[in-house]
Amino acid sequence: xxxxxxxxxxxxxxxxxxxxxxxxxxxxxxxxxxxxxxxxxxxxxxxxxxxxxxxxxxxxxxxxxxxxxxxxxxxxxxxxxxxxxxxxxxxxxxxxxxxxxxxxxxxxxxxxxxxxxxxxxxxxxxxxxxxxxxxxxxxxxxxxxxxxxxxxxxxxxxxx
Numbered sequence: 001x002x003x004x005x006x007x008x009x010x011x012x013x014x015x016x017x018x019x020x021x022x023x024x025x026x027x028x029x030x031x032x033x034x035x036x037x038x039x040x041x042x043x044x045x046x047x048x049x050x051x052x053x054x055x056x057x058x059x060x061x062x063x064x065x066x067x068x069x070x071x072x073x074x075x076x077x078x079x080x081x082x083x084x085x086x087x088x089x090x091x092x093x094x095x096x097x098x099x100x101x102x103x104x105x106x107x108x109x110x111x112x113x114x115x116x117x118x119x120x121x122x123x124x125x126x127x128x129x130x131x132x133x134x135x136x137x138x139x140x141x142x143x144x145x146x147x148x149x150x151x152x153x154x155x156x157x158x159x160x
Contacts, residue, residue: 022046032060048072 020036023029025047032043037057044051049072056065094101105112113125124132133149140148146157 029066030061030063034058034060042069045072 020032020041021043023043023045025045029043029045029052032054034057037054037060039054039057041054041057042051043054043066050068051070051072052066053069054060054065055067056062059065092101092103109127111124111126112129113123114121115123120134122134122136124134126132133147136148136150139150139155142155142157144157144159146155148155148157
């Protein structure tokens with residue numbers, strides 16, 4: 001069913017079709033009314049160049065009702081902040097003009113990196129930057145270049 005719009009709809013202008021998409025500042029974004037918000041509403045905050053998504057339209061006046069999805073930093077190639085989960089593969093590539101490729105993970109008090117395989121964590125990097133190998137209770141098949149720790153002994157897989 002079509003909706004007749006008599007005023008306010010002008011797609012040939014440089015203004016957004018829906019005024020809810022733009023907020024001048026945080027006060028403007030948080031002044032939205034519940035009847036005028038919906039879960040998934042994207043709002044660009046002009047003073048910080050940040051992009052937010054409404055996650056709880058029942059009270060859009062609360063900061064917790066909004067998730068920051070782009071921090072406005074033009075040098076940031078990855079616009080997401082917070083926690084997330086990636087299912088499948090993740091590939092990180094440096095630009096073709098880059099001389100080096102660096103992955104930096106700033107850790108807290110716990111492990112910086114934990115690799116899980118089934119019910120074990122064969123490799124961890126702790127908050128001190130030490131690589132910790134799991135103590136294998138069995139001896140898997142030797143693989144050239146592989147390292148194994150078992151019963152206070154280290155094993156290195158070598159070629160034949």
